[in-house]
Amino acid sequence: MTKRYNTLSAYLRENYGGRLGKICIDGGFSCPNRDGTCGVGGCIFCGERGAGEHIKPAPIGEQVRAYLASPAAAKYGGYIAYFQNFTNTYAPPGVLRERYAEALCDHRIRVLAVGTRPDCVDAERADVLTGFSADRDVWCELGLQTASDETARFINRGYETARLADAIDILSKRGIKTVIHIIIGLPRARSLREGERELCETIRLINSLPVFGVKIHSLYVMRGTRLCELWERGEYQPFEMDEYVRLAAEAISRLRPDIILHRVTGDCPRPLLAAPDWNTRKSEVISRIDAYLESHDLRQGSKI
Template identity: 50%
Template sequence: MKKPYHTLSDHLRATQGQKLRKICIDGGFTCPNRDGTCGVGGCVFCGERGAGEQLDPSLDIRRQVQARLEKSDPNDKWIAYFQNFTNTYAPVEVLRSRYDAALCDDRIRILDIGTRPDCINEEIVKLLASYQNRCTVWVELGLQTANEQTATLLNRGYDNACFTRAVELLHAYGIPVIVHMIIGLPGETREDLLHTVDFINRHPIEGVKIHSLFVMENTVLAQWYAQGSFVPISMQQYVEWAMDVLTHLRPDLIIHRLHGNCLRKLLVAPDWIIRRDAILYAIHCRMHGNGWWQGCFYRKDCSM
């Protein structure tokens, strides 16, 4: 069954000649929303080790890359993904040395940097752009929502205007931006989701990562869940809203992800999050059954 949206796999085959595998890297960074620069504690859903709980921080960057390559087919090509915390949150020379360490093998085709909009400036963007003669460079930004009230509740730590400035600066240097958005945030409705989609559509970005909000242990969100003040959405609701998102997104946007990942031992709720194949199958079948595809309800002139 052909997927009813613009998949990352199809994009990579068209631009790289093959599907690429991913090396997730712990770059040894922290976050300004944890160290007191702009906040403490991080976003309410963020775990103690950021987004890469499965990574081994005891290995230096080069060793993390080499350890993965040693176990792979020599014909495989790779994305080096700096995943944990804020991977532009350091002086430029520190960033350069860490990015260089990741690009230690010519099988690395893409340098993928996860960061925050408030940790993007022109000096950093010039550094990132300097790698474009060696590999493709992506930057991933965590918007999560365009609802400023929800963003404050999440302790996101920056406003939408900051996000816009970062995207426009990266775009000016030809660096593709991938945006993270979350379905099922506290208090958000279908209208809030479509507002976020419209906000994304109006920015010069290349791709989107979409997933449902899930509860990890040792987070503020886990406290809310234990107190009964946060209830995760059902799988059925996620499927419905994911279809709403896909059908209203610009058709050119690359869907990098359509589900969340969490280590089973760290997951508090909901249990259905780990049913990746069932989630994707439900979305694909429902969209095909309805005759829907990515962007079928997108309107370029829609108002925010």
């Protein structure tokens, strides 16, 4: 079935001649939403390892070399160095420069991707990223999750939505591509979830900005998080797969047609997953989104 939206794999094929292997890196950073700078406890869904639970901490170069020597790496001709855990621009510029350089220790690494928060992007840090962009692509991945400041307060995101446009402005002026992370199914109050209305607002905001890519995540309940406490008390219920599929497809149909979808669902490491069970069936979710788009004659941007 031909995809009805722009996939990352098609983009990579077109620009790099094939898919690139992703090297997920724990850069040893922290997060201002955990250390008291803008919040404590972090976002309610975030686990102890700051969204990179599967990554074993080790010196950065060692993490990269271990991946490159693994059987998983053998099927790729090039790679993306992805700084995943916590907030990867949350350190002085000199420290950032050193850590990114340590990751780029192999010429086959074609993309540097850095996950962070909009309130941790400024001109100095963006200049560090630009310094690595002469011979590779640099992507800055920004955790927005939602355009709603009300939901953002409930999930303890720790910054106002207006910061997103500022960060994208700083980055895009320097040629850094931005990838926005959003989540479907966030609670916006006790026993109240975001639905299609809030999701459409989030997509409208993204469409209004010079964004390169989007990652759509499904909200799952990870053990040990504050979201898990809500779920255990019956104050949060994740969507059923059918509803998630419908909302993801609706979001895609409202997304600007030039934006690349880097993912359309999220996956939690199995031992840490509390709910929903369907979160482990990633390829089924993707095929059902494709089937929904097909059966409703929708494609990326068709509902703008």
